[in-house]
Amino acid sequence: MKILEEALKRGDSTLSEHDSKLFLASHGIPVTREQIVKTEEEAASAAAEIGYPIVLKGSGAELAHKTEMNLIRLDLRTDGEVREAFKSLKKNSAVKEVLVQQMVKGDRELVVGLTRDPQFGPCVMFGLGGIFTEILEDVSFRVAPLTQWDAEDMMEEIRAKKILGAFRGKPAVDKKIMADVLISIGKIGLEYEAVKEIDINPMKILNGKPVAVDALVVLNNKKD
Amino acid sequence: MKYSNLDKLFNPRTIALVGASANPVKWGFIVFFNILKGEFTGPVYPVNPKIESLLGIPCYPSIETVPDSIDLAVITTPAPTVSSLIDECGRKGVSFVVVITSDFSETGAKGADMEQEIVEKARSYGMRLVGPNTMGIFSAKTHLHALMPPVMPLHGSLSMFSQSGNVGVQMLYWGINKGVGYEKFVSSGNEGDLRCEDYLGYFAEDEATTVILAYLEGIDPDSELYRTARWACRKKPVLIFKGGRTKTGGKAAASHSGAMAVSSKVLKAAFHQAGIIEIDDSQGLVDCAKAFSAYPIPRGSRIAILTRGGGWGVITADACEEHGLIVPPLSREILEKLNTILPPYWSHANPVDMAAVITSKPYLECLEILAQWDEVDAVIALGGSIQGALDFKNDVKGTEELKESLAFAREIAKDYAEKNDIVLDLARTLVDKTGKPIIMVTLGDYEDHKSDLTNHRVVSYPTPERAVRALARMVDYRRFLNSPDEDIKQ
The missing domain is CATH 3.40.50.261 (Succinyl-CoA synthetase domains)
Incomplete structure (x- = not known):
């Protein structure tokens, strides 16, 4: 995997959000439509291509917690709004590039992750996402590799499992697709020793289908 | 699934008690007494060069002088003496050794070295070793009570391995008052050689065992327990009560997933995935085992x-x-x-x-x-x-x-x-x-x-x-x- 190899060669401890998603997408995990841009012009044309509304995120390998650092501009609806947002992000010198991203308006936020246990090896995590991940700790784990049964079973295990059903006029989450995501995450853990952790949070639900809105791949870099 | 055949451990034809003692407060006496009191079905040979006989049974100066082949040797002598006794057992052609003696890896680096030495030595003779630091084993079929406490469990179809001798033995006692009987029991001790997955695999294949119980505290990172359990649980119910917490992942992780992967949560998930029935308190183990052993699922x-x-x-x-x-x-x-x-x-x-x-x-x-x-x-x-x-x-x-x-x-x-x-x-x-x-x-x-x-x-x-x-x-x-x-x- 080229993205992974290059990051390891550089000695990076994480993949950027965009690279994380490219990596995950190459393993069949649905992610937001997005492009990395360097100039205002590129931002404007990327936004037009992806379609409004748009999110802009300041990007750089060291920028893990974008919300706290005020590096996210949400719900941009016009070319002008995108250009203004681009300029304001660039005021922060840590912002090397800007991520132009499809805005997913899902009110259901889930988390999917990969962790490594000293005894059981790679483990897949699933649960309530967004700010609730830390507050409620409503998550379940499975040891990789996961079977279809394991994946469906772990979705049933969270206390807030009702969130997966039809909800406020929105369709139920497609559990088959979600199960495939969980199985794929487990496979990544088994296949790539260099991937130490994965954190997809939030995983939003768009028309019943999961989309990784933010993602972080943490590397097990020997140069650490 | 590959598993160790432990038939001769649990149902030996003959036993030698190495370190037999006439002093009734020493384990070399108590374990021997328990074996006799339990009416083991075969001959039991006490070994001690200093005494002529014990409880009316002739003593032998060394295991090699016993005029019979020995399936199981039980050793109770102090830790520094065990290594040379293992040699003697090996030369005698013993199949299994139960090392009751403590003061091995559980007490520090010096003990760990000694433990490694006796394990390697035992293996070099093709012997398998229970313990060290075990409270012993029990088997209903041959009335084998090679145990430190004088417990006489009811006979039944439960088999149990326990990483704590005390907890395990208490489960045998509790079974008596509940009418719950055991087929086999082993206190796995330090698991220098035979480990919990060996007992699990053997019990899963053992026709006399219908339900498997375990008390666990720690699982080695290279343990095969999970893989063995995935297979064993398809054959018969495995009820485990887990005490203590495993080593957590350690370093605070950069992502939320890592930070939240408290390994007790992962352990729970792994148990569930393997099909293990996790029991969350000590009383529940025998309580639930009772229903599992007496009734259809x-x-x-x-x-x-x-x-x-x-x-x-x-x-x-x-x-x-x-x-x-x-x-x-x-x-x-x-x-x-x-x-x-x-x-x-x-x-x-x-x-x-x-x-x-x-x-x-x-x-x-x-x-x-x-x-x-x-x-x-x-x-x-x-x-x-x-x-x-x-x-x-x-x-x-x-x-x-x-x-x-x-x-x-x-x-x-x-x-x-x-x-x-x-x-x-x-x-x-x-x-x-x-x-x-x-x-x-x-x-x-x-x-x-x-x-x-x-x-x-x-x-x-x-x-x-x-x-x-x-x-x-x-x-x-x-x-x-x-x-x-x-x-x-x-």
Whole structure:
């Protein structure tokens, strides 16, 4: 995997959000439509291509917690709004590039992750996402590799499992697709020793289908 | 699945006790005494160069001078002496060594080195080693009681391995008062050689074992326990009580997933995934094992509740729902059947509250109807077995009429006592006929209901909560058995 190899060669401890998603997408995990841009012009044309509304995120390998650092501009609806947002992000010198991203308006936020246990090896995590991940700790784990049964079973295990059903006029989450995501995450853990952790949070639900809105791949870099 | 054959460990033809002692407070005496008291089926040879005989049995100066082949050697001598004794056992052609001696890896680096030395040495002779720092082993078939405590477990079909000798032995004791019997037991000690997955694999293949119990504290990172369990749990129920916490992932992780992966949570998940029935307190282990060993696994999670009193029915229904069990509404057919037996003011619902009907016959009839109701998978029957609850021993002062009434009450109590056996026997007949567990809840203040199990093969608990928990764990196991058995290759 080229993205992974290059990051390891550089000695990076994480993949950027965009690279994380490219990596995950190459393993069949649905992610937001997005492009990395360097100039205002590129931002404007990327936004037009992806379609409004748009999110802009300041990007750089060291920028893990974008919300706290005020590096996210949400719900941009016009070319002008995108250009203004681009300029304001660039005021922060840590912002090397800007991520132009499809805005997913899902009110259901889930988390999917990969962790490594000293005894059981790679483990897949699933649960309530967004700010609730830390507050409620409503998550379940499975040891990789996961079977279809394991994946469906772990979705049933969270206390807030009702969130997966039809909800406020929105369709139920497609559990088959979600199960495939969980199985794929487990496979990544088994296949790539260099991937130490994965954190997809939030995983939003768009028309019943999961989309990784933010993602972080943490590397097990020997140069650490 | 590859597993170690431990037949000669648990059922040896001959035993040598190396370090036999005449001092009755030394383990070299106590373990030998326990083996003899347990009436081991084969010869036991005490080994000690300093004494001529022990408890009337000739002693040998070394294991190599014993005029018989030895399957199992039990060693109780101090740690520094063990290594050379292992050599002697090896030259003698011993198959298994149980090292009771402590002061090995559990006490530090020096002990760990000694442990590694004895393990490597044993392996070099093709011997397998239990312990060191074990409290010993038990086997029903050969009446083998090579144990430090003088426990004489009931014989049954449970087999247990325990990383704590004390906890494990206590489970053997608790079984005695509950009527729960064991087939094999091993205190795995430091697991220098044989580890918990070896015992698990062997018990899974062992035909005499129907249910496997374990108390675990730690699992080595290179342990095969998980993979062994995935296979073993398909064969028979494995109930594990986990004490302590495993080493956590350590470093605070950069992402949320890492930070939250408290490994006890992962351990729980892994147990669940493998099909292990995790028990969350010490009492629950033997409690649940009792139901697993005596009854078939229910086909589903639908429960009928029979009660003589409404409140207990409510409590039982609550416990069922909290454990994910379903208490379905009565079908019309069942309702009509019960109507012909019960007075008009009965509950007309599940739980079936007989509403103060005190005679035994309707209870028996209701039990039979509920057990045969094809929309339930198990029955919890409360207050059906109430030995001792009715006490009319003392005479009363008063009118002749009052005295006559007392005589009548005594007749009722006598009927209860006599019918109790009938209730229990009917319950067992129905279990065999329908394949559904019928769990009795006595509400009695006598804990263990040993005779219900040993005389009638019926599982009783004093409280509905304990009955529901046992049933819920059996339903968990059914759910696992129903999950596809996918052979995952990594």
